[in-house]
Amino acid sequence: MPNLNINFAGIKSPNPFWLASAPPTNSGYQVMKAFEAGWGGAVWKTLGVPVINVSSRYGSTNYRNTRMAGFNNIELITDRPLIDNLKEIEEVKKYFPDHAIIASLMVESKAEWEQIIKDVENAGADGIELNFGCPHGMCERGMGSAVGQEPDVLETIVGWAKEAATIPVITKLTPNISHIIDPGLAAVRGGTDAISLINTIKSIVGIDLDTYAPYPVVDGKGTNGGYCGPAVKPIALEMTKELAKHPDIRTTPISGIGGIETWRDVVEFILLGASSVQVCTAVMHYGFGIVREMEQGLVQFMNDKGYETIYDFVGKALPNVTEWKHLNLKHKVVAKINADKCIGCDLCYIACDDGAHQAIALPKNGSRIPEIIDENCVGCNLCSLVCPVEECITMEKRDDGTQHVTWDEKTQAGTIPTTFNDDRAGGKGHYVPKPTDALKV
Numbered sequence: 001m002p003n004l005n006i007n008f009a010g011i012k013s014p015n016p017f018w019l020a021s022a023p024p025t026n027s028g029y030q031v032m033k034a035f036e037a038g039w040g041g042a043v044w045k046t047l048g049v050p051v052i053n054v055s056s057r058y059g060s061t062n063y064r065n066t067r068m069a070g071f072n073n074i075e076l077i078t079d080r081p082l083i084d085n086l087k088e089i090e091e092v093k094k095y096f097p098d099h100a101i102i103a104s105l106m107v108e109s110k111a112e113w114e115q116i117i118k119d120v121e122n123a124g125a126d127g128i129e130l131n132f133g134c135p136h137g138m139c140e141r142g143m144g145s146a147v148g149q150e151p152d153v154l155e156t157i158v159g160w161a162k163e164a165a166t167i168p169v170i171t172k173l174t175p176n177i178s179h180i181i182d183p184g185l186a187a188v189r190g191g192t193d194a195i196s197l198i199n200t201i202k203s204i205v206g207i208d209l210d211t212y213a214p215y216p217v218v219d220g221k222g223t224n225g226g227y228c229g230p231a232v233k234p235i236a237l238e239m240t241k242e243l244a245k246h247p248d249i250r251t252t253p254i255s256g257i258g259g260i261e262t263w264r265d266v267v268e269f270i271l272l273g274a275s276s277v278q279v280c281t282a283v284m285h286y287g288f289g290i291v292r293e294m295e296q297g298l299v300q301f302m303n304d305k306g307y308e309t310i311y312d313f314v315g316k317a318l319p320n321v322t323e324w325k326h327l328n329l330k331h332k333v334v335a336k337i338n339a340d341k342c343i344g345c346d347l348c349y350i351a352c353d354d355g356a357h358q359a360i361a362l363p364k365n366g367s368r369i370p371e372i373i374d375e376n377c378v379g380c381n382l383c384s385l386v387c388p389v390e391e392c393i394t395m396e397k398r399d400d401g402t403q404h405v406t407w408d409e410k411t412q413a414g415t416i417p418t419t420f421n422d423d424r425a426g427g428k429g430h431y432v433p434k435p436t437d438a439l440k441v
């Protein structure tokens with residue numbers, strides 16, 4: 001059995017599965033229940049000067065048959081008294097001394113930061129997380145993403161927290177910024193022990209077509225909320241990679257957050273540099289029990305690959321994530337249809353003819369199977385992505401692997417197209433029907 005223990009910037013946890021700061025960590029009751037179920041750590045619902053929350057608070061993007069493919073909230077930090085939260089942190093630590101409790105904090109002045117940090121340390125928290133993320137409500141009051149979007153302010157507050165804290169400080173970043181490296185570097189300059197990301201993405205999930213108010217509707221009005229859940233995972237993975245690759249950030253531990261639901265998601269975040277993960281929406285949707293699948297899957301993956309600890313594969317995918325200009329322009333794949341699996345739905349034909357490169361012909365001679373026109377296929381993948389049958393369309397390698405030329409190399413060699421009609425451009429070789437042929441189809 002592989003060892004799932006982590007030591008995240010000094011915070012010890014029996015596994016890398018943490019609950020993100022959100023409703024599932026509102027109370028001691030929930031955190032104890034989660035630890036019983038198998039979660040290794042919990043980032044407590046953000047503490048601060050208590051707020052008043054609105055009703056209702058959540059909206060969702062239901063995509064086809066999937067409920068909550070994206071989830072949106074306009075909730076603020078905890079509305080429970082600080083003293084209740086502190087007592088419960090203390091109590092949970094008594095029952096679960098080896099689990100990680102991280103207190104998420106959001107206050108305004110230096111004095112408030114110092115006070116609340118002392119309070120949570122006294123309650124027994126193992127670490128603190130600075131919430132510079134909420135893109136609604138708190139940012140209007142100069143906190144949350146208002147801090148996360150201003151690297152200089154963020155650096156100053158991380159500095160205050162580091163001065164006041166004797167336990168590790170994690171800085172939680174907002175994705176509502178064009179360049180995640182800027183707040184990442186500011187957090188490092190401020191002395192942070194670790195970084196977590198992402199908090200939610202500023203969003204409107206929909207409009208009520210009778211009242212014309214955005215969801216969630218609060219007495220006829222709405223506001224932008226924070227988007228999370230499966231829909232945001234790609235953005236979170238990209239930002240995790242950006243930080244984990246940066247020479248001045250990569251030694252800082254990263255806690256990956258955003259759309260994590262299965263063991264596969266966990267592994268992907270670890271491969272891109274995270275050494276703990278945090279989950280909110282998936283628990284709000286399915287409950288604490290999902291951690292069992294995560295743990296079993298992770299253990300199976302580690303056994304299959306021969307990894308003994310999480311650290312054996314943290315960041316293992318990073319060397320394969322490069323810039324576009326370093327990709328091999330000579331690599332060539334072509335779609336291939338497996339006739340035994342094809343159900344003759346023609347979705348691939350429609351997608352390729354209307355949305356790609358006219359490289360699939362409709363079935364001929366009584367066959368139900370469309371045909372790939374090899375010379376037109378640019379290997380874009382679209383047909384294999386729309387095909388409803390798993391592994392029915394595969395991409396076949398056609399280059400012999402001997403040639404390797406990148407855009408960067410071509411630029412240096414001076415062999416890139418320099419005019420609009422330059423013969424050295426791609427796309428020359430394949431047949432494109434005349435515009436008027438569209439009328440005959």
Ligand SMILES: Cc1cc2nc3c(=O)[nH]c(=O)nc-3n(C[C@H](O)[C@H](O)[C@H](O)COP(=O)(O)O)c2cc1C
Nearest residue numbers: 020021022046073198199228229258259279280281
């Ligand atoms: C209802 C709700 C409340 C949240 N409250 C907080 C909060 O108090 N503090 C915080 O740092 N993040 C908060 N978050 C953001 C989550 O911690 C997390 O960063 C985000 O939801 C992305 O993870 P997910 O895709 O697993 O939900 C909240 C998210 C939701 C959905």
Ligand code: SF4
Nearest residue numbers: 352377378380381383
């Ligand atoms: S890979 Fe792209 S170009 Fe090739 S057949 Fe499929 S959709 Fe068409």
Ligand code: SF4
Nearest residue numbers: 342343345346348387
């Ligand atoms: S989409 Fe897949 S199943 Fe449908 S016709 Fe194309 S290859 Fe066959």
